[in-house]
Amino acid sequence: MDDDRLVATFMRELADARPVIGPQLVEPGVLWWKAQLLRRWDAERRATAPIEVMEPVQIVAGLATAALLLLWALPSLKHLLTLG
């Protein structure tokens, strides 16, 4: 028997053999709704992604503005403190 026929016969036998443990397959409806939920979560995650990206940018911009304001107001503050 050549290799190909030997392997083909063996594979046919294996495909026909009943596995020692059977599958525990869930109902298709369960998978359908699970996939719908995953789709919805994925869409929500994609929709909120720009907000999440912008959050650290906002914090840095806020801190930079506060620092600039402080620098700008420093001479006036010093003047006020010396008057006091």
Next chain:
Amino acid sequence: MGALTEPQFGEFYRGTARALWTYVYRVTGNAADADDLVQDAFCRMLAADVDALNDEDRRRYLFRVASNLVADRWRRGERERSWRERAGLVKPSSTAPVDTPTALTFGALKPQQRALLWLAYVEENSHEDIAAALGVKRGSVKVLLARARARLKALLTTKAVW
């Protein structure tokens, strides 16, 4: 072709799930892994844009997804095994029931060889489909299949279990 509806999916699932499970089970050798991976593969198929595909193409897509998941699981298992060996931990003893000699012989092949032979002989996929499913070059499929056949023949000859 319109969007896949729930009843259409149900019909497709009932016609495909068992074949996919048997493929995954024969490649991984673990029924619990096969249960998980089949569920995951169907969820990924539904999450992907497969509305334009017919049932035959969806089936091919599903086997491709499952093959990728099997490869990922195997790589993770190998990393875990190597970590356990380095840490000197003993692997928990397997409680898997004893399989048939045919299945044991098949289990002695490498996972990729098992997948190759299954897709070629049971699913009767073309070399192109096998290449896509296993993430190998189309030209390599013929060589890999020849090696897998030779290895299986050697196992059958030496073990004489079949």
